Amino acid sequence: MSTIAVARGVSWRMLHNVFTNPSLLIPGLAFPLFFFVAFAGGLSRLQHVPGFDFPGGYTAFQFVFVLLQSAAFGGVFTGFGIARDFETGFARRLLLAAPQRSGIVLGYAAAALVRWALTAIVVTTVALIAGMEVGGSGIDLVGLYTLAVFVNLAGLLWASGVAMRLRTMQAGPVMQMPVFLVLFFAPVYVPLSLLEGWIHAAATVNPLTRVLEAGRSLLAGSPAEVAAAFAIGLALVALFSLWALRGLRSAEAAG
């Protein structure tokens, strides 16, 4: 049985679980929409702050954050499923049955990607209905969604590494909280240039800031720092791939 066959089996099972269980499916869809509504609706006055220079309007400004947030949490929510598989004993049987165990991580990653794709479609549709201005070309938009895919994969690989090391649902906050912090220590509400004090310092060194600002520039049709953002996205995926694979080894060693 090849790696791909293992991955296909694992991802099909995970997707079947998610798409046939509303309690797993709905939070992943509802939370990004809720944040989009709360931020784009409640805070749109911020575009009138002196120095707010994003050309696409506040809806577009917030859309990119919510898209990346949904991508990251799409990965984390799939990590919850991995932890649940370990708690129920399914993952241990899976480790015994799968000859190519790296296919397990690949399968979970594929499931996270498909799961997030549905969220991305819904969030994008709602944003367009809400009047989001899209200044970018088709290629710019492909760039934006590719960045989001990197974030989704990084989120999943981080969460799966945690899930495979701790192997309990109680690891949920450990998966979730660092992702939450990295997301919110980026320029969420206003551009980086308008942040001051410690949050400016944190946002400046936060790798996700480059990804977020590049994503916004792509949506506005004035790409900036895109190469740096792609390099960061790829580096995050590479780093967390190692983290996840070492987590898999840890799970194997635990028996």
Add this chain to the structure above:
Amino acid sequence: MSHAFADQVFLLARRSVVRTLRQPANVVFPLAFPLLLLAVNAGGLDAATRLDGFPTDSFVAFALAIPFIQGALFATMNTGTDLARDIQTGFLNRLALTPMRGVALLAGQLGGVVTMALIQAAVYLAVGLAVGVEPATGLPGVLVIFAFAVLIAFGFGALGAFAALRTGSGEAVQSLFPVFFVFLFISSMNMPRNLIDVDWFRYAATVNPVSYLIEAVRSLIITGWDSQALALGFAIAATIAAVAVALAGLALRTRLTRA
């Protein structure tokens, strides 16, 4: 209040507090998460203070009211989940065999919530003072904030108790959390209502009672003695508490039916 009744309330309140303190997640999360959100929002939204008409030049002062409401939401969850666990484990049924009065159970549970609310309020205020927030109403205002925190924790705690007694399920109580979260975010939490540009959002925030709970605390911190904000806040909090206690009392009567 008879001596026996007071004993029952005290013992159940102590049990509620001890049980909460023995679960670090139930103590740390309600304290840490609102403060974390305060730090993130205060940093990220500080630029909002440059908007014309923004009521203060410190977003921390503006946002300090929010942890009090979030703390009350956590009180709802904790009370409801604990009470649901008592139902699921049969503890409530065993209590029903004793001479304990049903209302003592409710009062004891809510006594525990109020104790936790006082601890939370002290921590939130201490953090606010430590980062330079000076309540416009001074010490008397701080005392009013404590009283308000107790009232909203009591009201939301009673809501949690009602949900637990009605459903008997911890999961059902937990599922209320997103609903409360929506109420919190679709409010004047991050922006004064008169500065919300999007019409439907402003209307939603205006009819949302949580806006007035936040604005009551906020007025004491940044405005001074604003009788309208305080009257609205206390009236809404008292109404929530009265309705929730009445509903919880009815649900308890059904739940404690002695064969």
